[in-house]
Amino acid sequence: MVESTVGGPGRRALVVEDEADLASLVGSYLERGGFQVTLTGDGRDAVRFAREVDPDLVVLDLGLPGLDGVEVCRQLRTFSDAYVVMLTARAEEVDTLVGLSVGADDYLTKPFSPRELMARIQAMLRRPRPLAAAGTATTEDPLDVPMRSFGPLTIDPVGRDVWLAGQPVSLTRTEFDLLATLSRRPRLAFSRRQLIGEVWGPTWVGDEHLVDVHIGHLRRKLGDDATEGRFVRTVRGIGYRMGPGE
Structure with missing residues (x-):
């Protein structure tokens, strides 16, 4: 060609x-x-x-x-x-x-x-940007959205930057969108379907285990062990949330 x-x-x-x-x-x-x-x-x-x-x-x-x-x-x-x-x-x-x-x-x-x-x-x-909660109207200036910290992990939702122990972490757009979505509401356990709706959009059709693959890739870049869940925790029978495992 x-x-x-x-x-x-x-x-x-x-x-x-x-x-x-x-x-x-x-x-x-x-x-x-x-x-x-x-x-x-x-x-x-x-x-x-x-x-x-x-x-x-x-x-x-x-x-x-x-x-x-x-x-x-x-x-x-x-x-x-x-x-x-x-x-x-x-x-x-x-x-x-x-x-x-x-x-x-x-x-x-x-x-x-x-x-x-x-x-x-x-x-x-058309992916919704994870700066604001899905379905929640806000008049907040996006530049006023604070950094998010989880131990040595820092996430800048505005600049779309991530640092681990002060060192930058290079993420793809999809990996960052997943991390930003989870970190926005760290106490919430997201199902795969919810994450697909937030990151890929509500009209996406396909295998929901796509989420697992990207979570695995994100964890490797963060040096996160799936069995411990230092940053991204697996919630059995549901999906994922931010925070340490039990």
Whole structure:
């Protein structure tokens, strides 16, 4: 596939798919959705283009020549917090979980409807920011929202920064949104469905265990042990909340 860029100014999308017809179809839908779109069918080129165009969104096929989608996503996460939607022709759960464990935000299994893909993307872009409680109107100046501290962990909901023992922690957008949601109401045990509604949006449809994968990735970055729950605690039969385990 010859790489190309289409569309006008606005949000930027990178489509990485070696099936030329499918890539062009996805690209046309994104362009109609207001994205400036770059297309490529090669994994190594995808990493290079991501550095050059700094995309807001990456639609990434799992099976690629050169670097596969998992390795492309792994490299992307060293310098980009773009939303990543993984495409896979293999429905086995292990492929999905491996892809998500390196930082993909969502996934679709082929064949899929481009309209469904766009609905997923729009849901991500409309994510409610966790500065205020869901469903709660507020006139508070967002800049007045205080830092949140949990022992050595500090969260800045306004600047979207996280520090652990004074050292910055690099999180993806999804990981930060999960942490910000949990830390906003630390005594509340959130179900997976509640977290999906808060972070992915109420219209998202898919496997709710997506939450578990991202929580696991977040815990690794925080040096948190799932059995102890120093920062993110598992509440059996319900879901997760902030705070130490028992």
